[in-house]
Amino acid sequence: MKKTNMRFSVSLILFMLTIWVGSHIPYAFGNTSQNQIVYWIPIEENIEQGLSQYLKRAFAEAEESQADAIILEIDTLGGEVNAALDIGKTISSSSIPVTAYIKKEAISAGAYISLNAKKILMAPGSTLGAAEPRTISGATADPKMVAMWASNMRSVAEANGYNPDIAAGMVDRNLVIDEVKSKGELVSLSAEQAVTYEFADKIVADRTEVLSQLQLQNAEVIEVSLTPSEKFARFITSPYVIPVLFLIGLAGIAVELFTPGFGLPGAVGLSSFGLYFFGHYIAGFAGPEILILFVVGVFLMGIEIIVPGFGIFGLLGFGSLVAGIAFAAFDPFFGLTSFIIALMLTAVGIIIAIKYFGVKGTWNMFILRSEQKNESGYNSSNGKHTLIGKKGVTTTPLRPSGWALIEGERFDVMSEGAFIDQDTPIQVVRVSGASVFVRSQKSS
Structure with missing residues (x-):
């Protein structure tokens, strides 16, 4: 009887342990089809630094949620080179697999962003390429910028298994690629051509096919959108x-x-x-x-x-x-x-x-705009020129400036030369601006 009870107890413990282990297997080996998470992130319009900050925030949220995949829905004609480089770093440094789904156009900076993804899917009629750098006025950038951007395109293509020559040909018109482009042209691939040259894995019609191609058809899709402030x-x-x-x-x-x-x-x-x-x-x-x-x-x-x-x-x-x-x-x-x-x-x-x-x-x-006129009792300093040659007497010592009485009127004067004592006869010798210069009559 005791053996029977013991066997029953052991069996119950093993049964409970089996239940517990089974329930924790999904956490040990990742999400199952019932709880897979996909972050769907649109990249639209112009590529600029504001978009780069938005993507950093979206990728951080995906990392925090332990998402199984990130899908970038791309439809852009390009934008800033520096912003594209920043976005490329965000994609390449992600621990979550990133897929680029080109819905319409991935032109210029959009092409570079797409090539940073390990997998590229394209919608029918979509295009990839034509990444020649241009100035803000629309003119072709200088040769140094073209060479730098072509080098970046070549580098990211090599890192992710795409043809580096074709990637560089999207930027450099002077590059010749047999059966792909002649000199003076830029590579711009249709969806069919992208698949042929192994730049795209497959042509897919819509979101459902994208998820099916990635075996994520049962996943929870979280679409990240721009906040009003972003x-x-x-x-x-x-x-x-x-x-x-x-x-x-x-x-x-x-x-x-x-x-x-x-x-x-x-x-x-x-x-x-x-x-x-x-x-x-x-x-x-x-x-x-x-x-x-x-x-x-x-x-x-x-x-x-x-x-x-x-x-x-x-x-x-x-x-x-x-x-x-x-x-x-x-x-x-x-x-x-x-x-x-x-x-x-x-x-x-x-x-x-x-x-x-x-x-x-x-x-x-x-700015001095007021006018002072003789009619209102004002005499310009130029009027003091009439004092030249006239005589008077100092009422204070001139050391060198002081006061003098000249023909019954008191003036602020300056001695031309030595100091002059009070009550000394003087004569005006010159006028400079508002300054009246006098000389002692004793020394004249």
């Missing part, structure tokens, strides 16, 4: 918006200085600079110390305007302001260059405004 940061940190903000800011402040009172132009100008700093703060490029630099700069320049000195406050303030603007930008050189260009355009506008409209408002503080 959308704002993406707009403000765009290289096309930053110069406009500077121009509006400087123009608004300049108009305010030339018009009476403080009104809409000044408010718009200050708001433009505020938007610049706030947007870069949200994007993670500017910290509180940068904002302090800007505020200190404005404060010091205000002191220089209100209390004119030797320009020290003005120079320190301007330096602090420019430093704040430069270091708040994702690229200090770009921020500084944009500000200088906006400053030059504003200066040209000020010159034109002064020439055709005159000077008004706050600038009148620095």
Whole structure:
């Protein structure tokens, strides 16, 4: 009886242990099909630093959730080279497998981002390539930039198993690739060509097929979207918006200085600079110390305007302001260059405004505009020239300046030469500006 009870107890323990181990196997070996997690992240419109910050946040969330896969849905015509490089680093350093799903276009910087993924899927009619770098004006970048970008494309292609020559041919027109491109052309692959040249694994129609191809059809899909603040940061940190903000800011402040009172132009100008700093703060490029630099700069320049000195406050303030603007930008050189260009355009506008409209408002503080006329009892210093040759007597010692009575009128005079005692006969010898010079009659 005791043996029977013991066997029953052992069997019960083994049964419970089997249940416990079975329930914990999924945690030991990863998610099962019932609890797999996929992060679906859209990459759309222009590639800029605001997008880079958004992707860093999305990847961090995926890591924290222990996601099984990250899928980037790409539809972009490109953007900033530096932003694309940052996004590439985010993708390549991810511990979670990343798949690029090219829904429509992955052009220029979009092509580079796609090649950082270990697997590429493309929708019918989509394209990949044409990654020639261009300036903000649309012109082809200089040869050094082309060579650098081609090298990056080649490097990332080699790292992920794509043809490096074709990747470089997406950038360099001078590269010749047999049966792929001639000199003067750029490689731009259709979905079918991408599969042929092993740049894409397969052509898939939609999200369902993407998940099926990755064997994640039963996974929970978490779609990461931009927050309102990230959308704002993406707009403000765009290289096309930053110069406009500077121009509006400087123009608004300049108009305010030339018009009476403080009104809409000044408010718009200050708001433009505020938007610049706030947007870069949200994007993670500017910290509180940068904002302090800007505020200190404005404060010091205000002191220089209100209390004119030797320009020290003005120079320190301007330096602090420019430093704040430069270091708040994702690229200090770009921020500084944009500000200088906006400053030059504003200066040209000020010159034109002064020439055709005159000077008004706050600038009148620095310009003497009142008129003093003889009819109101004022005599210009030029009128003192009539004193030359006239005689008088000192009423105080001249050491060298003092007072003298000349033809019954008291004048502030200066001795030309030696000191002159009080009650000494003098004669006016010359007048310079407002100064009347006299000489002792005893020595004449």
